[in-house]
Amino acid sequence: MTGDTHNPADDYAELIDLADAQVNGELDAEGAARLEALLTGDTDAQRVYLRYVHLHAELATGDEAMHVSGWRDRLDGVINAEREIGEVVGDDGGDTRPIVRRRRSWWAMGAGLAAAMVIIAGGIAWLTVAMEWRRGAMQATVATVADGQDLELSETGASVAPGDVVQRGTFRLRQGQARLQFHNGARLNMNGPTLVRLDSDRATTLVSGSISARVPQQAIGFTVTTPSVNVVDLGTDFDVRVDDEGHTIVTVNEGVVVLRPRYRLPRFWWRFDSVAPGDARVVTDEIRKAPGTLQGGARRVAGLVGDGAVAFDNRNGSGVNVGNGSGTSPGTGGFAVTTGITIEAVIAPQWTAQKMDYDEIFRKDDGQHRILLSFQHDTGAGQPMHPGEPRDKGPSLSFGLFLDGVGYSELEAPLDGVAGRPTVAQLTDGKPHHVAATYDAQSGVKALYIDGALVQRYEFAAGAPIVCGGPTHAFIGSTAGGYEPFHGTIDEVAFYDYALTPDEVAAHHANVTLGKSYFDEAPGGAPVVTNDANVPVVTLRAGQTMRFDAVTGLPIGDAQSR
Numbered sequence: 001m002t003g004d005t006h007n008p009a010d011d012y013a014e015l016i017d018l019a020d021a022q023v024n025g026e027l028d029a030e031g032a033a034r035l036e037a038l039l040t041g042d043t044d045a046q047r048v049y050l051r052y053v054h055l056h057a058e059l060a061t062g063d064e065a066m067h068v069s070g071w072r073d074r075l076d077g078v079i080n081a082e083r084e085i086g087e088v089v090g091d092d093g094g095d096t097r098p099i100v101r102r103r104r105s106w107w108a109m110g111a112g113l114a115a116a117m118v119i120i121a122g123g124i125a126w127l128t129v130a131m132e133w134r135r136g137a138m139q140a141t142v143a144t145v146a147d148g149q150d151l152e153l154s155e156t157g158a159s160v161a162p163g164d165v166v167q168r169g170t171f172r173l174r175q176g177q178a179r180l181q182f183h184n185g186a187r188l189n190m191n192g193p194t195l196v197r198l199d200s201d202r203a204t205t206l207v208s209g210s211i212s213a214r215v216p217q218q219a220i221g222f223t224v225t226t227p228s229v230n231v232v233d234l235g236t237d238f239d240v241r242v243d244d245e246g247h248t249i250v251t252v253n254e255g256v257v258v259l260r261p262r263y264r265l266p267r268f269w270w271r272f273d274s275v276a277p278g279d280a281r282v283v284t285d286e287i288r289k290a291p292g293t294l295q296g297g298a299r300r301v302a303g304l305v306g307d308g309a310v311a312f313d314n315r316n317g318s319g320v321n322v323g324n325g326s327g328t329s330p331g332t333g334g335f336a337v338t339t340g341i342t343i344e345a346v347i348a349p350q351w352t353a354q355k356m357d358y359d360e361i362f363r364k365d366d367g368q369h370r371i372l373l374s375f376q377h378d379t380g381a382g383q384p385m386h387p388g389e390p391r392d393k394g395p396s397l398s399f400g401l402f403l404d405g406v407g408y409s410e411l412e413a414p415l416d417g418v419a420g421r422p423t424v425a426q427l428t429d430g431k432p433h434h435v436a437a438t439y440d441a442q443s444g445v446k447a448l449y450i451d452g453a454l455v456q457r458y459e460f461a462a463g464a465p466i467v468c469g470g471p472t473h474a475f476i477g478s479t480a481g482g483y484e485p486f487h488g489t490i491d492e493v494a495f496y497d498y499a500l501t502p503d504e505v506a507a508h509h510a511n512v513t514l515g516k517s518y519f520d521e522a523p524g525g526a527p528v529v530t531n532d533a534n535v536p537v538v539t540l541r542a543g544q545t546m547r548f549d550a551v552t553g554l555p556i557g558d559a560q561s562r
Contacts, residue, residue, distance in 0.1 A: 012048050014038065019049055022220055032217030036235050036256070046258050046537050049221075141165045141183065142198045148178025150192065154404040154465065168331065170197040170338065170404050170465050173209070186219040188212070195441075195463045197338050199225075207339050207441050208463045210241035225262070227339045227442055227498060228553035232258050236542075246442045246550030252540045259538045259546075261553025265519070266342075266494040267334060270322065270476065272300065272308040283310075283320060288334065292322035296485075298477060304346045304432040304491040305512055312477045314350070314359075314487035319478030327470040330369045335495065336469025341401070342496035343373045344436035344505070345476075346512055349488040351375045353395040353415070353424040358484040361435065362493060365480050366470030368408050372400040373437045374484065376412070395424050397455070399437035399448050403464040411437075413448045413456035421455045432491070434509040440499035441465045442550075447499075452509030454502060494518065501551055 018035040021027040027035065039045050144165050145151065151160045154170040166180075173192040180188040182201050190196060194209025204211075205225045215222045215233040224231040224240050226248040231240055236255025242248055250259060269286040276282035276291075280300055283292045294300070294310065296318035301311040312318050327333025343362050351359045359375040377395045396412040403409075417423040427433055427450070436449040444460035476493050477486040492512070500508070508518040536554070540546055544559040 012045065015045055015049060019221075022218075027218055027220070029217055032220055032235060035220060036217065039234055039258075040256055046539070141167055142201045143180040143182045143188070146179040146181045146187075148173065148176065148190070150174045150176055151178045151190070154195065157405065166198065168198055168200065170195065170207075170467075172405075172463075182219070182222075184219040184222075185216040186222045187214040189214075193463075195465060197465060205338050206240055206242055207465050208242050210239065212239045213237070226548075227440075228262055228550050229548045230260050230262060232260075234258065238540075242442065246440075247556065248548040248550075248553075249545065250540060250548070251545040252542050254542050256542075257540050259540065259548070261536065261548070262498070264552065266496045267337075268322070268325075268493075268495040270320070270493045271303075271306055271517070272310050272491060273303060273306045275300070275308075283322075285322070290323055290325070290334070292320055292476075295319050295321055295478075296482060301489060304348055304489060305515060305517065306491070309346075309489050309491035310477065311489045312486040314485050316485055317478075317482040318485045319360075319482055320476040322474050322476060324364075324471055324473045325469065327366070327472075330366055330470045331467055333469040333471075335364055335371070335474055337497040338465045339441045340439060340496070340498040341371070341466055341468075342436060342438045342494070342498065342500045343371070343399075344434065344492075344494050344496075344500070344508065344518070345373075345490055346432050346434055346492040347488060347490050348430060348432055349375065349428055349486070351395075351424065351428060351487055353377055359486045359488075360475065360478050360484045361486065361490060362474070362476055362495070363479050363484075364468070364472060364474035366468065366472045369402045369467050369470060370400060370408065371468050371474075372398065372410075373435070374398050375415075397435065397448055397450065399439075399446065401439055401446065402467050403439075403441075403460065404467055406460060406464050411446050411448060411456055411458050413450070419455075420453055422450055428488075432512060434512045436500060436505045436508070438499040438505070439466065445499075447502075449502075449505045449509075452506040492518065 015038050018027065018031050018038070021031055022035060039049055145160055145162050147162045151171060151173050152158060153160060154172045160166060160171065173190045173194045175192040177192065178190045180190070182188065184201050188204060189212040191210045191212070194211060195207040196211060197205040197207065199205055202219070202221060203223045203225065211224070213222065213224060213233065214237050215235055217235045220233065220235045222233045226240065226242050227246055229248050231238070231250055234256045236257055237253040238257050239251040239253065240248065250257065266287060268288060268290060270283060270292065271286055272283055274284065276284065281294045283294065284290065285292070297313035297315050298310050298318045298320055301309050303309045310320055325334025327335060345361055347361060349359065351357070355377050357377055361373045363372040363374065364370060375395070376398045395415045397415065398410045398412045400408065400410040413421060415422060415424045415427060434451055439446045441464060442462065444462040444464060445457060446460065447457040448455050472480055477490055478484060511518055511520055538546065538555060540559060543562045545562070546559045547556040548554065549556055
């Protein structure tokens, strides 16, 4: 590219500068008006802006695995938004830095410092620095309760009264109305019964019910996430509702909002196919490039699907450490989910099924906020079971999860050959088997699947959100201490922030039986999304209403005008 060739990416330099000022709280009224003008009616500009804002939100709220390579990959995601249009190049071709260089200098210093510490301290010291910075962000107050009764912190049931200053957390309004005033000027009205999670002063998750948001220009970029879409405000007044079927309905009263379906890819996906140069003990997930390590007797073997898998020798200390997703406290980090979860894997187990023998498939222990998917055989005495369940089910597949207002409990599917469930002998026949565990807060349904078939379910009261994530590392094939080791082979482990539908689980199993990846074909008719460029952007303006599908997040029909 030569100096006299116009570079279209230069057209977005002002946009990035304004977005940078906006996310750092330095955007004045004139700048906000200019940002809105640049974004209105320009889909390409909206896409560049969305990537930039989403990156900042992920880093600020703990939804990103903050290892060095993943951090750089996410920055590259923003850079690539401009590279799709062209690189930023000086007249002499000497300045090839992307537009993202205009971020504040501490970003550059932070990245450089992190990289230096990885070299010096083997990748440990940098994490401490990153976590300390993030811990301050986590503890910062988010909003003040302006008015409203019957508002409570969902996990503890503690009442929240007008005048209270609140931090990140999940809040339930049982009836009536309540108003939250965010410190950046945004205002959120809750209409009971409603359940919301405050993720930061710029991001809120609507689990169920309805809210109205009034966002001034200095808070442009305020995001409302529902189970199926992300709603990003461009300085406006809008309503968002999640109906009984899980569909999202968005109405714009003033201004403009842009929306995107949430991804139907996992948050993490360990295929075990690729080998890091010079170190076969390192594994990397396919989505965030988060590193993990084989420990003890865990070793690479031929894949049950694809090129590679990991075999476990049933000895304490063997497992795959896949990190903590930069979690610092309950409800933070890449493994923190709220509205839903799925864990799925392809396994060839050699479990003995003897009493008091436990084989972990996936486990993350953060005190009582643990997540587990494992084979268990115990008496059930003292175990946190669901109401009405028999204490001793014999050998079973177990799925443990902590829910706000419910606590921790485990759903167990007996491996008894009854009602379509397999026996232990059928699961340990040396062939690959597909297992999946799901929970959907919207419906309250917790479920276990084996080889595409539902083998156990329990239905909680609708709306109970998940509390998980935190500082403890997650492990495939063992606990964090290396105990309860798996015996056999594990492949294609995926972790989602939503519940796969029964059709999607069945489609994934069907692909596995053909030796294919979960996503070689569109699961359950949903679009396969491989990058941001494939995610459609929907723009809604004042007076328009649109409904979005509960599963795909795609629009149902055209926008309706009042």
